[in-house]
Amino acid sequence: MAHDEGLADRIRDAIDGEPGITEKRMFGGLAFLVDGHMAIAANSRGEAMVRVHPDAADELLGPHVTNTVMRGRELRGWLDLASDATASDVELREWVRRGVDHARSLPPK
Numbered sequence: 001m002a003h004d005e006g007l008a009d010r011i012r013d014a015i016d017g018e019p020g021i022t023e024k025r026m027f028g029g030l031a032f033l034v035d036g037h038m039a040i041a042a043n044s045r046g047e048a049m050v051r052v053h054p055d056a057a058d059e060l061l062g063p064h065v066t067n068t069v070m071r072g073r074e075l076r077g078w079l080d081l082a083s084d085a086t087a088s089d090v091e092l093r094e095w096v097r098r099g100v101d102h103a104r105s106l107p108p109k
Contacts, residue, residue, distance in 0.1 A: 003030040007042040010089065014096040015039075027070075032099075036109035039099035048081040048092075050099040060098075077102075 008030050015021055020035040029043035040050045049068055052060060054077035057067065064085035068078035086092040 003028075003042045003044055004046040007046055007048060007083075007086070010086075010092055011040055011042055011048070011096060014089070014093045015100065018100055032096075034100055034103035037103040037106045039103040040096055046083045048086055048095065050079050050081060050095050052077055052079060052098050052102050053105070 003025075011032055015032055018034065022033045022036075024031050024033055026038070027041055027043070027049065029041045029049070031038045031041040033039065038051055040048055042048055057077050057079060060079060061067065062085075064082040066080050066082075068075045068080050081095060086095060
């Protein structure tokens with residue numbers, strides 16, 4: 001199944017101007033990488049998956065933000081964002097910023 005192109009376009013707009021950005025199909029969606037590290041992805045359900053510092057993940061959880069679970073295993077530092085969490089461009093930009101900032105904090109690949 002293809003990713004949500006509308007969400008991907010909104011992420012592209014929010015990440016525009018950031019150096020070192022590449023796009024790659026992964027996790028059943030379209031991921032945006034910063035210098036090789038995934039920052040955020042758009043999936044086929046109009047939702048996003050964002051990478052944040054594992055120590056900050058719990059405080060970001062809410063009604064529309066949950067821990068990412070893959071193959072029955074919770075991934076620390078990865079959050080699933082329901083469409084309500086990214087409904088406005090301001091909200092999406094905040095999540096993109098969190099993902100980009102965390103990706104930039106990681107060691108070079």
